[in-house]
Amino acid sequence: MQDLIVRNLWFKYPRTEKFVLRGLNMEVTSGEVILVLGRNGSGKSTLLKILAGVLEPSKGKVLIGCVKASEVAGKLTGMALQDPMHQFSFITVLEEVSVPLKIRSGNGGRKRALRLLHTLGLEGLAERSPYTLSSGEARLLTIAAAVAGRPRLVLLDEPFTGVDPNQAILIAEIVRRTASSGSMVVVTSLLAAREVAKGLLNPSQNLVLEGGRLMDL
Numbered sequence: 074m075q076d077l078i079v080r081n082l083w084f085k086y087p088r089t090e091k092f093v094l095r096g097l098n099m100e101v102t103s104g105e106v107i108l109v110l111g112r113n114g115s116g117k118s119t120l121l122k123i124l125a126g127v128l129e130p131s132k133g134k135v136l137i138g139c140v141k142a143s144e145v146a147g148k149l150t151g152m153a154l155q156d157p158m159h160q161f162s163f164i165t166v167l168e169e170v171s172v173p174l175k176i177r178s179g180n181g182g183r184k185r186a187l188r189l190l191h192t193l194g195l196e197g198l199a200e201r202s203p204y205t206l207s208s209g210e211a212r213l214l215t216i217a218a219a220v221a222g223r224p225r226l227v228l229l230d231e232p233f234t235g236v237d238p239n240q241a242i243l244i245a246e247i248v249r250r251t252a253s254s255g256s257m258v259v260v261t262s263l264l265a266a267r268e269v270a271k272g273l274l275n276p277s278q279n280l281v282l283e284g285g286r287l288m289d290l
């Protein structure tokens with residue numbers, strides 16, 4: 074059974090003429106890691122926001138476990154935005170992970186949130202404002218927030234941008250662990266960086282977004 078089903082997805086932004094996504098199809102099963110590659114402006118971030126349920130399709134279906142993505146946004150899905158500074162909503166680093174933990178699993182306890190920060194080497198920053206983090210630290214925090222509470226679908230928009238090789242290996246390890254606990258993980262990367270992303274993730278599907286459709290690499 075496919076846990077994420079995308080059927081004939083079309084999307085254009087309000088007050089624009091051009092469709093960014095044009096009849097796109099996708100199927101993902103529990104435990105899979107999917108890599109979506111594309112050039113600048115090909116629609117990677119748009120696709121992830123639709124899968125996250127924060128943008129509604131113009132036409133077509135996006136179902137997560139048979140329910141519309143927008144009905145389970147934030148609860149069954151966790152997303153790390155391409156620009157971490159667009160993501161943060163809370164006063165402290167700790168809250169950035171404890172709030173999604175609570176929403177998804179009902180338990181946003183300090184100990185649990187600190188443990189999650191620890192896996193990404195961020196525990197020393199728990200009481201800081203997320204806006205004071207370095208760009209690499211901020212990227213790691215968005216990933217911690219996206220996987221907190223083990224959502225069914227984890228969406229990571231260019232997670233390897235701006236991180237050094239050790240951190241990239243750590244992120245890949247988190248992706249692997251998240252998938253092996255049963256989540257689906259969709260990761261985007263620039264087409265130009267495909268070898269690095271493929272090597273780090275060993276994805277079950279390598280897809281290229283071009284002309285508003287997905288095709289196998």
Ligand SMILES: Nc1ncnc2c1ncn2[C@@H]1O[C@H](COP(=O)(O)OP(=O)(O)OP(=O)(O)O)[C@@H](O)[C@H]1O
Nearest residue numbers: 086089093111112113114115116117118119120155
């Ligand atoms: N809010 C918006 N209103 C109108 N057009 C938009 C909006 N957001 C994005 N677009 C357009 O949609 C297209 C796809 O953008 P998107 O950000 O999804 O691409 P991307 O593949 O993520 O690019 P990048 O690699 O630069 O991150 C682009 O042409 C972009 O200009």
Ligand SMILES: [Mg+2]
Nearest residue numbers: 117118119155
């Ligand atoms: Mg993008």
